[in-house]
Amino acid sequence: MSQENMTTSDPETTNTESDQLIDTDPGRGGLDESSGRGSVTSANTVIEARNVNVWYNDDQALNDIDMRIPKKQVTAMIGPSGCGKSTFLRCINRMNDLVDAARIEGELLFNGKNVYDSDVDPVALRRRIGMVFQHPNPFPKSIYDNVAYGLRLQGKTDNMDQRVEDALKSAALWDEVKDRLDESGTDLSGGQQQRLCIARAIAPDPEVLLMDEPASALDPVATSQVEDLIADLAEEYTVVIVTHNMQQAARISDKTAVFLTGGELVEFDDTQKIFENPESQRVEDYITGKFG
Numbered sequence: 077m078s079q080e081n082m083t084t085s086d087p088e089t090t091n092t093e094s095d096q097l098i099d100t101d102p103g104r105g106g107l108d109e110s111s112g113r114g115s116v117t118s119a120n121t122v123i124e125a126r127n128v129n130v131w132y133n134d135d136q137a138l139n140d141i142d143m144r145i146p147k148k149q150v151t152a153m154i155g156p157s158g159c160g161k162s163t164f165l166r167c168i169n170r171m172n173d174l175v176d177a178a179r180i181e182g183e184l185l186f187n188g189k190n191v192y193d194s195d196v197d198p199v200a201l202r203r204r205i206g207m208v209f210q211h212p213n214p215f216p217k218s219i220y221d222n223v224a225y226g227l228r229l230q231g232k233t234d235n236m237d238q239r240v241e242d243a244l245k246s247a248a249l250w251d252e253v254k255d256r257l258d259e260s261g262t263d264l265s266g267g268q269q270q271r272l273c274i275a276r277a278i279a280p281d282p283e284v285l286l287m288d289e290p291a292s293a294l295d296p297v298a299t300s301q302v303e304d305l306i307a308d309l310a311e312e313y314t315v316v317i318v319t320h321n322m323q324q325a326a327r328i329s330d331k332t333a334v335f336l337t338g339g340e341l342v343e344f345d346d347t348q349k350i351f352e353n354p355e356s357q358r359v360e361d362y363i364t365g366k367f368g
């Protein structure tokens with residue numbers, strides 16, 4: 077199965093075990109403004125990478141990544157093709173476990189707990205850290221069942237109609253589909269399919285949503301709808317988005333991480349600072365289109 081065909085509610089990546097594997101103690105206190113922390117305090121950190129290195133066989137894809145991702149904000153990851161953005165995203169909910177060639181060293185903490193600890197169930201983790209892919213990939217099922225599927229697998233069958241409605245409303249899709257919930261999800265437009273995938277990802281009530289170029293396959297109108305939705309989602313969820321589109325990162329994110337060739341995180345800071353006054357000359361050159 078390709079990675080693009082997997083979501084948190086995919087039958088092959090979901091089970092019914094407890095979600096309680098991840099504790100909620102963020103641990104350490106104090107403000108740290110070193111580059112990977114972008115003035116994110118430990119108190120509002122949800123995800124923290126510490127010295128994360130990733131290889132695919134002998135090729136290094138990420139080089140010593142330190143980064144703190146803040147709660148209920150949109151964090152964008154930008155950088156030229158092949159610099160490791162998607163790899164980093166997929167490490168956060170252990171999607172890279174499914175790639176035989178991938179090997180990770182370092183720590184990736186979710187609410188203070190290393191997601192690579194042996195007692196962490198990756199399937200339960202993926203319910204807490206949902207994922208949306210570049211190409212909309214609804215199941216060949218009804219709109220209703222696309223959203224209900226993961227809930228049923230978790231045994232959350234009470235108030236199902238309400239749960240489905242709530243998820244579709246949160247994904248800004250309810251008004252367009254409320255009279256056709258029995259129709260196939262694959263019959264929706266591309267933009268609607270992507271919002272359906274977002275509804276499916278948020279139905280199990282995750283804390284974090286990872287989005288890998290969620291609008292790059294959509295037309296401008298659908299892109300704008302998904303961008304608006306992402307801003308709304310950040311009121312409830314922590315959103316981490318990979319995008320090739322720098323204008324999009326500037327429009328929708330609070331924090332921006334710039335990865336450059338060699339799998340290096342060169343700068344991480346408030347989005348406005350990155351785009352208006354970056355510290356690094358390499359970042360400025362990238363932002364201003366001198367390479368990329």
Ligand SMILES: Nc1ncnc2c1ncn2[C@@H]1O[C@H](COP(=O)(O)OP(=O)(O)OP(=O)(O)O)[C@@H](O)[C@H]1O
Pocket residue numbers: 132137155156157158159160161162163164175177320
């Ligand atoms: N499954 C894989 N097997 C082997 N190498 C991989 C695999 N996935 C990614 N890589 C390699 O790891 C490096 C980083 O890839 P990654 O997809 O994370 O970069 P990216 O910044 O997201 O790129 P893009 O913007 O083009 O999607 C690249 O050299 C890529 O070829």
